[in-house]
Amino acid sequence: MAFQVLDPTNEAAPPAGLLAPRPGSLRGKTVGFISNGKEGTKGYFAHLDRMLRESFGVAQVVSRVKSNYSAPADGYIVTEIANWDAVITGIGD
Amino acid sequence: MNLASKTYEAGDIASVQELYHSNGWTDGLPIVPPTRDAVEACLDWAMTPPDQLVGIEPVRAQAVTAEKLAINAVMAGCLPMHFPAVLTAFTAMLHPDFLLHGATASTGGCAIFVVLNGPVRLELGAAGSFNALGNSDRATATIGRALRLALINILEVRPGGIDRSTIGHPGKFTFCVAEDEEDTAWLPLAQQRGMPPGASAVTVMAAGAPRQIMNEWTTQPEEILETFAAEMRANLRHYSLHAGNYALIIPKQLREHIQAAGWSKADIAAFIHERARIPRREWADVGKGAVVRDRGDTIYPALESQDHLLVIAAGGPAGGFGAVIPPWLGNKSRAVTMAIGACVDCEPAKG
Secondary structure, eight states: OOEEEEOOSOOSOOOOOOOOOOOSOOTTOEEEEEEOOOHHHHHHHHHHHHHHHHHHOOSEEEEEEOSSTTSOOOHHHHHHGGGOSEEEEEOOO | OOOOSOEEEESSHHHHHHHHHHTTOSSSSOOOOOBHHHHHHHHHHTTOOTTOEEEEETTTTEEEEHHHHHHHHHHHTOOGGGHHHHHHHHHHHTSGGGOHHHHHHOTTOOEEEEEEESTHHHHHTOOOSTTTTSSOOHHHHHHHHHHHHHHHHHSOOOBTTTBOOSSOOGGGTOOEEEOOGGGOSSOOHHHHTTOOTTOOEEEEEEEOOOEEEEOOSOOOHHHHHHHHHHHHHHHHHHTOOOOOOEEEEEOHHHHHHHHHTTOOHHHHHHHHHHHSEEEGGGGGGGTOGGGTTTOTTOEEESOSSGGGEEEEEOSOSSOOEEEEEOBSSGGGSOOEEEETTOOTTOSOOOO
8 A cells, every 4th residue: 555645844944044254363353152051161161261362362252151051042142242253152061 | 735745655554664764753663654634634623724833943943833743743643633732732842931942952851741631631531540651541642752753853853963862761752641630639730730620731841750659658648748759859969959840640549648638739739849958968978079069058949939849640549659750950941831722813714
């Protein structure tokens, strides 16, 4: 017996985000961190902060922590991203 | 009825299974072929047009339509009469309080726990008695499975994809219970949570695996409930200190003692709220002393308020076994209760 069956997936792809232009160099730039606030993020981002300033000449690192580590970044953090040249986000389980 | 989904041809039932498995469209178990007739029957039963927007998952801006939900319900084994419960449960999961993306993506690996209340349970043959949290009946088995398949297929919640669960738990196949309203004097959960008497409703909760307890050696409500509270304290120690929704499954044998003493669900919640709490220093007793720091004396209650306890009458007639169903992660996701068929905009347009 032959079947005609239906596709159970969304088929429509979710709206794609656009990547910001890549900075050629990080020297003199401002880099933002968005941490999920878990314990493991502290050492990781502290090390990354040092590395970016000392090895890559980053002028300023701005650290922000989400109020809920299971939800998207808070609106005020998303608004701030426009002021940064690059952003690094990650979880720290 | 104008269905928008792509159609595939399969020569026989085995080919259908391979098509769906090979595309990652199943939970690993065989599915019921979602034919046009079967899907349309679900939508007809719920008086829902296929393009009705059930909601939009906000993080990835993914729209969920009734048609896609019905396809997944058929695959799960749902009959048309089961579909309104699936539709309502998924609508409830899309409520902002539920934080669906977090609850389905988290390493914490929770499942969607569903409680059915009201006359719909009897119409569907959803049983809240023997084996209530297991394979008790067709309705709860398929309704719970439909939600998982819909997450997999509509929102791409696949292991290693959006689903980042470290271990998950068996409730991620299906995790639905009907409250045994006929065999208790207590208010049904949905009514306790604001639904009108007699309304059929679903409650959804992002939940960890059930933690089973046993106490057959007392008739005192305080002692019975102390066992439940102790299991909640264990969860605070071994899992998470965050307060959130907890569900208690109380079987007939235990609730008869509690009811005989005149205790209501609200009395139970008041007792549990008081007893289910620990000082942070107890984390040092279970290998987690590194994060106690100077907050050892701070008290962490399992419930922010009494209202956050979901007391459910369910389980077979004999045995002093109950269960504590813990939250995924504190109050980051909150349980949502919604009436079935209460949407006034859900009738298809005439003509």
